[in-house]
Amino acid sequence: MIDYAAVFRALPGMVALLTPDLVYADANEEFLQLSGRTRDQLVGRYLFDVFPDNPNDPEASGARNLGASLRRVLETGERDSMAMQRYDVESLDRPGEWQERYWSPVNAPVLGPDGRVVLLVHRVEEITELIAAHGLPEGSRARVLEAELYTRARELQEVNERLREAHAREREVALALQAAMLPAPAPLEQLRAAVRYRPAVGTLNVCGDWYDLVALPRHRTAVAVGDVVGHGLSAAGVMGQLRSALSAASRVTEGPAQSLEVLGLYSRSVDGAENTTAATAFIDHDVGTITYSSAGHLPPVLLHADGAFEFLDRATDPPLGARPEHVSRPQATVAFEEGDTLVLYTDGLVERRREDIDVGLDRLARALAARATDPPDALADSVLADLLPPGGATDDTVLVVARL
Template identity: 75%
Template sequence: MTGPVIDYAGVFQALPGMVALLTPELAYADANEEFLRMAGRTREQLVGRYLFDVFPDNPQDPGASGARNLEASLQRVLHSGERDTMALQRYDVESAERPGEWEERYWSPVNAPILGPDGTVVLLVHRVEEVTELIRARGGASGPQDRALEAELYSRARELQEVNERLREANSRGREVAMALQEAMLPAPSSVGGRAAVRYRPATGALNVCGDWYDLVDLPGDRVGVAVGDVVGHGLAAACVMGQLRSALSAASRVARGPGQALEVLGLYARFVPGAENTTAVQTYVDWAARTIRYSSAGHLPPALLHPDGTVTFLDQATDPPLGARPDHAPRPEATASFDPGAALVLYTDGLVERRREDIDVGLGRLAASLTRHHRAGPEALADAVLLDLLQTGGATDDTALVVMRL
């Protein structure tokens, strides 16, 4: 038995509240009948036009901030992918019939994202509660009472808005301190003579610290070790575990016979580190003279080998469970791949390629396509291009570490 066919376009138009759909560029994609009625605009005056061309702040009022506050809220939704509820806002809305005349309105907006298959924001739902009449209802004809109540409510809304702004500023300062701490725990790529570029992007809202890491170490015999790893969780707790594991793997890789043994030692060490369970990591040894890459993976996504002709091979022949996932100790596997001069080795964490409700092969295909498109770029330019192609504007929704090394 099949259910009734629902006309969602009809439902949208019949919604009793004011609802509009905006593109990521903040242009109107659609608006329901109640929005058009309360805003005093026709569909032709809205659809396809930039929101703040239709509803700008009143140029005659230097203190007007409704449009500015609304834009900040919409940008937060675009960057975070999360709903944003605004405090009560006063807007001066220009009359469509009498340009130059402005009417004081009070709206309570809620802005929410609609996500596409890749997890990026494709539309914004802009819902508005019209409360002008509610604010003015008390007192009937007694104008001074109306104005006093109106001023009091607006003053409280502005105070809440200012508190929110101060909290955001404090959070931003906290992020700067945390980022400095995180960078102090991660190595610079200078030891490999300009061959490598590294990028580190904590998830939006994660205080700029996370459990993702990268590592680059010089090894005996004209070799270099390159690794990335991912501790479960976000924030300071994950970053503390990350610091311990990165240091341990960096030390182990200098004395181990190969990447498999380095991860084997790390797995033993992780058993004594609370919070290290199910950490994933991949270790590679690049041998310049032999033109080979030896690698081993503990449950991590496969490194990408970008060949000089732009084709991409994923190094997935030596994959084992994450750290602590197996109760008994066992040697870690490793495999070897050869490379030609001009190739590139790319290591990354899951924030670069994984998206909600999307198969991981789609993300890996997106990464391969980006690498192919920019395969002639140097390490720094290639790293920037990959981040631009794969991460949504405004910040990552998950922690991301990326290492690009020219071979």
Template identity: 70%
Template sequence: MMDATIDYAAVFQGLPGMVALLTPDLVYADANEEFLRMSGRTREQVVGRFLFDVFPDNPNDPAATGMRNLETSLRRVIATGERDTMALQRYDVESAAGQWEERYWSPVNTPLLDPDGKVVLLVHRVEEVTELIRARGRSGGDRTRVLEAELYTRARELQELNERLRGAHAREREVALALQEAMLPTGRQSAGHQIAVRYRPAVGSLNVCGDWYDVVDLVGGNRIGVSVGDVVGHGLAAAGVMGQLRSALTATSRVADGPAQALDVLGRYAHVVDGAESATVVTTFVDFDNHTITYSSAGHPPPVLVHPDGRVEFLDRATDPPLDARPAPIPRPQAGLPFSPGATLALYTDGLIERRHEDIDRGLVRLADSLVRHRNTDPEALADAVLLELLPHGGATDDTALIIVRL
């Protein structure tokens, strides 16, 4: 038996519980026989169709939330890549005769991930507990029915409360994004150089506005400072801290002897800014006259330099702890290297490369590979290609900043 090939399709169809497979677009890819039997649907009515076209909420019950709750759970699984077990749901199923029958289901939604951590399918397993609820009602009499009705009412009230909270978080998200858009620089500030900047907010109402970037003209020669950073925390508070640190680094870079000194001063400033603790940042000074890059990092992922011939270098020889991480600050390290005209420099935040349950080195390899393959395109096209290839389908759970500089 151990040497025999297992027919997993037959196993799937023979599972004793209700199981369906959904695409990330929430279209049925397959459903086992028990799922079809218990739901009263044929395979033709299910496979290839959008979930909520097959199972809409009861239009005769304005308070019905079963499908809305299920969609929230499935979207959460797609965004996080983690399993979600739902509370008991009441859901009315429409029969072939057009009648709506009260049912109770207990769903569990599990992601299937590809090697890059991207959700490619969702396993939607359902325990049908309608008969159990009815049996309890018959054995316990009216009191059991009253308790069940009370529990269901409380569940609806909790759902409505959660929706109000999500609405408040959504409003905070909009304000934070508007604040960030006003504070972060645009391409107009990099006139004379080929620079592309991108910011992608996270999926979810809270995970937004910790990341930032900056491009500044430096005094003396054809030089610019390019930086990215990440503030611990989310929402309006993080956006405010981000703005303070970015503005401080902009001013400091213009007068500092080099990136290490700029981060030294920024670290002292972070010490007196609430919420700036453990923020990370990397800054590079690019000298186009001498064809050199000087850099220093405060706990941030390393920039990537792609040479015209495709050779890749990670700028990781001047890495120090995050801002305000030491009780007594000491001078930060600094390193430099030459570049050839036509090379590409990329700075980014960890949302671009980090994935749950995966070593960060895999993300760095993906980034380097994408940069090399698209290195002959202009920075705008290159930035779009990198985001398309590296960010998870449906969006990341952490915000992402990216700067591409053609040297």
């Protein structure tokens, strides 16, 4: 059996573990040696209490840049490599004396079973000797190299910041576009429904999830959800086109399978629509039936008033555009009783990294069954609270709860 604690301490390079609150959880031997700190001086202490910026340097930015990088890892769940940093360290032997130091840091997440960041791996390579070129005269090649490298590193840091700002603006525009195309559903005469949309956390992860509720002739209602492959503005734009097309198709076709067939044909003319998933259900309030069809989407749930449930998975077909030729899609019908609840959702609610999808579906079913008689709004809020990580999911989430 491998002793991973021993492996960590023997790693060739400076590595420390931080909690999400940026408190040292551990550090390997090389980190202790090169930072000039003991384990007792690190573990359990806040990072920037141990290593603050040099108060004698008004342009010191090492702590600020490192803090921004660590926050990005916490928000996105993704690794962040930093440009070279000047980050002076105070001498413990001579308090008030600061040593000029240069570092090349990389920060990476350790994810828990629920997808949340539970630890931060902070790996640092010290490059002070390369940059400082101590002992060489001013004007030497080493001094020129030092100035050039430091200038280029600062420029790279500025470029990275501009890119992150641009990505953040794209996220804001994509969210505004989604909000405009996913308005609050109009009240439906025969259906009480709650709809929830939660965007993905992180700058680049805004996706193309959508929902729709449509009043149909002959006392029927269509409920649909979908998920476009991809991220950002392009996915949001594709989402708007497909949502509108399915909404229109639902009004003129006899059933959900035909609606998805029309949507599939239309999707062939829309760049970026390939492999979109969607599920739609037609509720007939007069006869008490739900007719449904799915294009590669996760199965809706029919929740009964007594807490029993069933996944509506008897009419599942490939995603849009997955077949080279047009093929009729299947549909199935199930009966419901007054007080039952139909639940449609997208994968951000149930999928987690390195976890089988059946685990997420079981978690959803148990959360629904525990509150089967709650009003739709309360049920939707409780399900989101139970299933989404506290820091938010890394994929968009749509949830539609319709009381029949």
